[in-house]
Amino acid sequence: MSGVIVLAFRILMAAAVYTFLGLVLWMIWRDLQQEGSKASVRVFPAIRLEVRSRNHIPVSKTFSKPEIILGRNPACDISINDETASAQHAKLSYHHNQWWIEDLNSTNGTKLNKEKLSLPTVLTSDDEIQCGKTKVTVIMNGEIPGTPEGQM
Numbered sequence: 840m841s842g843v844i845v846l847a848f849r850i851l852m853a854a855a856v857y858t859f860l861g862l863v864l865w866m867i868w869r870d871l872q873q874e875g876s877k878a879s880v881r882v883f884p885a886i887r888l889e890v891r892s893r894n895h896i897p898v899s900k901t902f903s904k905p906e907i908i909l910g911r912n913p914a915c916d917i918s919i920n921d922e923t924a925s926a927q928h929a930k931l932s933y934h935h936n937q938w939w940i941e942d943l944n945s946t947n948g949t950k951l952n953k954e955k956l957s958l959p960t961v962l963t964s965d966d967e968i969q970c971g972k973t974k975v976t977v978i979m980n981g982e983i984p985g986t987p988e989g990q991m
Contacts, residue, residue, distance in 0.1 A: 881905075883933045884979070892921055892973040907931040909970055910943070923947050923971030931962065938962040938979070947971055 887901045888909075900917065909917040910927040919928065925945035932939050941959040942949040949956045950969035964979040 886931070886933075886938055887978040888917055888931075889976040889978065890917060890919070890973060891976070892919065895920065905933045908943075909968070909975065910945075917975065919970055919973045921971040921973045924973060925970075928970040929956075929968065938977070940966075940968060945970070 883903050883905050885901050885903045886907070887899060888907070889897055889899045891897045902916065907916045907930070908927055909915060909919060909924075909929045909931070911919050911921065911924045912926040915927060925943070925947070927943045928945040929949045930941050930943055932941070938961070939959045940949070940951060940956065940962050942956045951960055951962075952967055953969070962977050962979075964977060966977045968975040968977065
């Protein structure tokens with residue numbers, strides 16, 4: 840009879856060990872799934888652009904996406920009503936944890952803080968972009984009123 844009790848105890852212990860291992864593996868798998876879904880949903884810091892063109896009321900738009908196109912084309916994210924701006928004049932893009940600007944081979948070029956842009960350049964808050972005669976001021980996330988510092 841004691842042999843039967845020892846066998847039953849061994850079986851119960853083996854079942855307990857396998858149940859424990861199964862729970863540990865299931866919890867690891869669940870945590871990996873949650874972290875993977877968090878990593879796949881990428882959030883970009885907000886950037887506000889204030890557009891000022893001659894004879895027009897200044898317009899302010901806030902974006903939280905990885906790419907913003909400025910140009911005369913109405914399909915652009917920032918549509919510029921200026922005959923001296925190209926249809927797709929400049930592109931703002933977020934990568935390497937910074938906002939960058941590059942000229943899209945526009946006819947009249949793009950200026951950043953009154954200097955002609957020749958290479959993609961990192962933007963900072965209060966930078967002034969000029970597309971044709973239209974000026975766009977950049978305001979980064981932490982300085983947008985009503986948006987807490989570091990919120991994405």
